[in-house]
Ligand SMILES: Cc1cc2nc3c(=O)[nH]c(=O)nc-3n(C[C@H](O)[C@H](O)[C@H](O)COP(=O)(O)OP(=O)(O)OC[C@H]3O[C@@H](n4cnc5c(N)ncnc54)[C@H](O)[C@@H]3O)c2cc1C
């Protein structure tokens with residue numbers, strides 16, 4: 001039987017309350033959102049916080065998907081299921097629905113949150129690749145107020161983020177750009193499993209050329225949520241199968257997967273290439289009204 | 292700490308450590324052993340119960356987090372009118388063999404039919420995709436859920452058609 005080590009439990013009544021608690025309790029305290037990464041880690045004693053601060057009551061402050069003229073703002077406590085079901089979100093960023101359909105299973109999706117996924121910073125976390133492909137930024141709050149961190153600065157390494165002691169992730173902001181679309185492809189061993197490998201792509205078109213393109217890889221090595229050389233190779237180019245093959249190769253060259261029970265390094269490298277091609281192709285088709 | 296919640300319509304208060312998982316709170320503290328405990332790793336779904344009408348894996352949920360909420364377990368499916376149509380469906384269509392996965396399957400099925408009274412096979416398969424059955428090969432589980440769905444639709448139609 002797996003049971004977490006003892007801890008003290010407290011429910012936050014507001015974001016400010018949660019931050020005050022963390023400030024006071026220091027690195028012995030952890031926030032719990034959906035708990036679907038943290039509780040399994042606590043059961044395995046890979047995490048042994050002395051205080052657990054439950055933020056699940058903070059739905060008014062932290063659970064929303066809001067659209068403004070030029071960006072979407074998503075609260076950190078927004079659950080996978082809500083991201084999956086939002087038609088408005090799927091219309092602007094179809095990559096979210098593509099990914100959410102294959103993140104975990106429906107019961108896990110009832111609990112897991114956007115904020116928890118990004119803060120967990122597991123290199124296999126699908127939403128990290130999604131948010132980075134969309135060039136999102138993260139709003140981090142501490143007692144001094146909010147600071148906004150670009151996605152590529154947010155992830156500092158496997159299981160490491162820009163959120164430091166006494167801080168919380170409150171919101172993710174994603175810019176809305178015209179003539180843009182996105183897509184996500186994942187290969188999993190069985191329904192509900194973590195990725196063998198996956199890739200997400202987002203493109204902005206300028207007439208017949210790609211003005212801006214971003215690709216994020218998942219489960220094929222750390223810090224690949226946005227592969228910068230791919231963006232460089234895409235800029236100003238007309239989409240073609242040759243171009244996709246070229247950037248697919250860049251994805252494969254940057255991938256650094258490990259052989260494990262989900263597959264060999266060679267297979268995952270192949271997937272990094274193929275899934276990059278498929279996601280880019282789909283994103284361009286969508287952005288140009290062909291899909 | 293003192294943990295209070297509403298379980299299957301009854302208010303319950305119980306002393307338990309904050310680290311108590313909901314599945315153990317239900318089974319060991321309250322003797323509600325209908326909820327099963329299987330993989331202990333959030334994968335098999337036999338521990339599924341509802342928290343505020345939503346299926347969750349109770350091995351990955353602290354009892355403390357469920358405090359103040361409504362919890363429903365397989366024991367709460369049956370009403371004064373008899374078995375829930377989902378339970379009947381599992382009987383009619385052999386939706387179980389060893390029965391290990393059954394409580395979780397039925398709780399997910401009930402939640403699905405509350406949202407979607409006429410789910411396609413594909414929708415049913417997706418709904419139970421986070422739950423593992425090592426016996427039935429799933430076909431009879433799907434048929435059981437379809438049986439419950441059609442029985443409920445028939446009942447709904449006959450209620451509509453009955454004189455006021
Ligand atoms: C069976 C299973 C299968 C899964 N499959 C997949 C999959 O295929 N793909 C995938 O991407 N994920 C998968 N997951 C993970 C799932 O998406 C988790 O829900 C997610 O990783 C964490 O979200 P959470 O809200 O549960 O976070 P929690 O477990 O509550 O927290 C995770 C970490 O983030 C911190 N944290 C949470 N919220 C905040 C915040 N607002 N500010 C600061 N820190 C915070 C916590 O302190 C903790 O360190 C799976 C999980 C399970 C159990």
Ligand code: FES
Pocket residue numbers: 327328329330331332333334335336337338339348349350351
């Ligand atoms: S015991 Fe909870 S998912 Fe298996």
Ligand code: FES
Pocket residue numbers: 386387388389390391392393423424425426427
């Ligand atoms: S009936 Fe035996 S595991 Fe499903």
